[in-house]
Amino acid sequence: MRCLFCKKDSSSTKSVEHIIPESLGNKTLILPLGYVCDKCNNYFAREVEKPFLERLDMQLLRFQEAVPNKKNRIPIIQGLFNGEYPVKMQRDIVNGEIINGVQIPEALFKRIANNEFENMTITMPAFIDDTIIKSSRVVSRFLAKIALESLAMRLESIENSLDEIIDDKQFDPIRDHARLGTIKDWSCSIRRIYNIERQWKDVVGGVSQMIHESDFLLTNYDEASAVACNEVQSEMYFVIALWGMEFAINMGGPYIEGYEKWLKEHGNVSPLHYGKNKDFISKQ
Numbered sequence: 001m002r003c004l005f006c007k008k009d010s011s012s013t014k015s016v017e018h019i020i021p022e023s024l025g026n027k028t029l030i031l032p033l034g035y036v037c038d039k040c041n042n043y044f045a046r047e048v049e050k051p052f053l054e055r056l057d058m059q060l061l062r063f064q065e066a067v068p069n070k071k072n073r074i075p076i077i078q079g080l081f082n083g084e085y086p087v088k089m090q091r092d093i094v095n096g097e098i099i100n101g102v103q104i105p106e107a108l109f110k111r112i113a114n115n116e117f118e119n120m121t122i123t124m125p126a127f128i129d130d131t132i133i134k135s136s137r138v139v140s141r142f143l144a145k146i147a148l149e150s151l152a153m154r155l156e157s158i159e160n161s162l163d164e165i166i167d168d169k170q171f172d173p174i175r176d177h178a179r180l181g182t183i184k185d186w187s188c189s190i191r192r193i194y195n196i197e198r199q200w201k202d203v204v205g206g207v208s209q210m211i212h213e214s215d216f217l218l219t220n221y222d223e224a225s226a227v228a229c230n231e232v233q234s235e236m237y238f239v240i241a242l243w244g245m246e247f248a249i250n251m252g253g254p255y256i257e258g259y260e261k262w263l264k265e266h267g268n269v270s271p272l273h274y275g276k277n278k279d280f281i282s283k284q
């Protein structure tokens with residue numbers, strides 16, 4: 001068995017690879033053992049996932065939505081006491097309940113105890129629906145890793161599919177972008193398609209919050225001329241929504257124009273909710 005990324009022997013792999021980090025609420029999307037070798041797994045955790053998860057907007061989102069990491073910790077956010085004194089906002093999950101707390105520095109605590117403040121307020125930054133993450137190398141490498149792993153997962157039941165993805169040279173640029181950071185600017189599309197807290201009705205009639213959903217989109221935007229030159233120009237995009245933030249990445253190269261064109265031609269409806277995905281979930 002070989003690793004999806006470095007293509008080296010991965011038969012002695014010991015750790016499983018989460019396609020989406022556990023710190024973003026993923027407990028179920030796990031690749032079969034050996035799809036990603038331990039060395040690449042460790043590298044991704046340190047150099048690709050960590051920088052993404054440590055972005056301030058991601059910390060705020062995880063704090064608000066109370067998403068713990070695998071050690072059951074939620075990021076600590078800096079707040080301000082009376083608009084000027086830094087305090088730490090803490091959330092813990094104890095027996096399934098969210099416990100909110102504030103860590104106040106000792107000197108400030110003494111002043112509060114001495115009744116020095118007439119009014120007391122605590123403010124903190126928030127992740128709001130208008131928060132739009134900008135495309136950057138941190139984001140595109142994170143998406144590149146998830147995209148290639150999702151493809152391997154999608155094709156898992158097909159014989160030799162892992163070898164085919166490993167040997168397919170058209171995936172080398174995105175593989176190396178995830179693995180080595182080559183190609184500095186890999187443009188991605190990022191936008192909000194629904195509110196963070198939106199409740200969705202699922203097919204069995206239950207109601208739930210959508211944490212993540214993803215799919216692949218094959219565009220065939222130049223059909224007329226493709227027929228003329230007897231070849232179909234098609235691009236493969238990976239599209240994923242995290243709490244209603246939609247990210248799209250081109251699996252074949254660092255260009256996003258084809259995706260933007262597809263969106264324009266399809267009323268800006270996300271491929272996650274278009275065509276075959278239309279009836280998967282119905283809007284509440």
Ligand SMILES: [Zn+2]
Binds near residue numbers: 008039040
């Ligand atoms: Zn590897």
